[in-house]
Amino acid sequence: MTTPALAGLALDPRGIAGALEALAAWPAHANLDDAARDEEFWQVVSQGFTPDRSMLNLNNGGVCPSPRVVQEAVKRYLDHANTAPAYVLWQLQEPQKETVRQELAQLSGVDAEEIAITRNASEGLETCLFGFDLERGDQILTTHYDYPRMLTTIEQRVRRDGVELVKIDLPLPLSDAAPVVRAFEAAITPRTKLILVSHVVFLTGQVLPVAEVVALGRKHGIPVIVDGAHAFAHLDFKISDIDCDYYGVSLHKWLFAPHGSGLLYVRRDKIRALWPLMAANATQDADIRKFEEIGTHPAANFLAIADALAFHRGIGGARKLARMLYLRNRWAKRLSSNPRVRLKTSLAPGWASGVANFAVDGMDMAKFQGWLWTKHRIFTVYIGKIDGRDTVEGLRISPCVYTLPADIDRFCDAVEQGIRTELAT
Numbered sequence: 001m002t003t004p005a006l007a008g009l010a011l012d013p014r015g016i017a018g019a020l021e022a023l024a025a026w027p028a029h030a031n032l033d034d035a036a037r038d039e040e041f042w043q044v045v046s047q048g049f050t051p052d053r054s055m056l057n058l059n060n061g062g063v064c065p066s067p068r069v070v071q072e073a074v075k076r077y078l079d080h081a082n083t084a085p086a087y088v089l090w091q092l093q094e095p096q097k098e099t100v101r102q103e104l105a106q107l108s109g110v111d112a113e114e115i116a117i118t119r120n121a122s123e124g125l126e127t128c129l130f131g132f133d134l135e136r137g138d139q140i141l142t143t144h145y146d147y148p149r150m151l152t153t154i155e156q157r158v159r160r161d162g163v164e165l166v167k168i169d170l171p172l173p174l175s176d177a178a179p180v181v182r183a184f185e186a187a188i189t190p191r192t193k194l195i196l197v198s199h200v201v202f203l204t205g206q207v208l209p210v211a212e213v214v215a216l217g218r219k220h221g222i223p224v225i226v227d228g229a230h231a232f233a234h235l236d237f238k239i240s241d242i243d244c245d246y247y248g249v250s251l252h253k254w255l256f257a258p259h260g261s262g263l264l265y266v267r268r269d270k271i272r273a274l275w276p277l278m279a280a281n282a283t284q285d286a287d288i289r290k291f292e293e294i295g296t297h298p299a300a301n302f303l304a305i306a307d308a309l310a311f312h313r314g315i316g317g318a319r320k321l322a323r324m325l326y327l328r329n330r331w332a333k334r335l336s337s338n339p340r341v342r343l344k345t346s347l348a349p350g351w352a353s354g355v356a357n358f359a360v361d362g363m364d365m366a367k368f369q370g371w372l373w374t375k376h377r378i379f380t381v382y383i384g385k386i387d388g389r390d391t392v393e394g395l396r397i398s399p400c401v402y403t404l405p406a407d408i409d410r411f412c413d414a415v416e417q418g419i420r421t422e423l424a425t
């Protein structure tokens, strides 16, 4: 059966420029299982994007594409800005950011005065990691599996300020909060002054019990910075659910916002004490906008976040996660029926995202990644050893909402061929 929305789509000469209307008009699904398998719905979503379909991109975790409506909005805002930049950028477009701030706050379950719009997760998280006054010998506690740029940030503080970086191991993959909380608690000392923890481990898609780590930090009086780069608009949650004080996000990942967009949440009463990355006037000390004093920059990326939010709402957060898990299970369950395949990600409900990682016993996975690309034009990412540990070594597979089941099946066929032939053909 073709729904009225899909019939209208075929008549639309701009293809899916009407994706938003089509999605908004879609009849409600009876349940999330039905939603995850409604191929007609996901065709509409898929056609809202402009992927290079001559290849198969299974590294959306690096950075996602934006749907066409978002791409077009960016161009529109840029073109407008170039008509009279000092007027349009600063008098028209800059104030419009406030609407975006409010919409992001609504999706996050927090107050708009607690949301800074940043260029990426790195900017927000570095604001936090550099923004605390620390003394020589103070410790920053994190894990071996946190994002390299965030670790580099701490390492620079080590060189510059004489603080110490303490990294703990985690028993990955996991589906229980207790070992994570225990590992953090065991590493806390009187000198621990900051904790950095990822909501989703970028290497494997593993979800970590961040609310529990935040509660632990609070119990010990230690601020906890949550790296939500992969979690926001991917897992179905609100930042308020975690009850944290600091949360950094990449909006160009799973919200599909323009490349170069992110957000930083700082609880209202914590804003004053956190230094911004670039200097702000003292009158702004308690204003979340002090984290946005970055000099001249395009407003286009920030304003088009609103279009990404509209697209996201059209899909619906719960439906989006259900589809991501459906696609993940389609490949992960099929491949793991082979006794040589080992998943590096727990598939337990609530403990993993749509991103997962696998390895094949006895195979060089870096070579496997190269073979998938050169032989099949399937783009994945090889995750190597971390600090000498092979816990997460494997291929990280991150489909997206535009990925179709046939794409997943083609990927599985290729992997099975690679295993069967030991990459010889």
Ligand SMILES: Cc1ncc(COP(=O)(O)O)c(C=O)c1O
Residues within 6 Å of the ligand: 061, 062, 119, 120, 121, 122, 123, 146, 147, 149, 150, 198, 200, 201, 202, 227, 229, 230, 249, 250, 251, 262
């Ligand atoms: C866990 C994690 N943190 C931070 C970042 C940095 O994000 P961005 O490139 O948006 O600054 C990434 C990027 O992949 C990430 O995976």
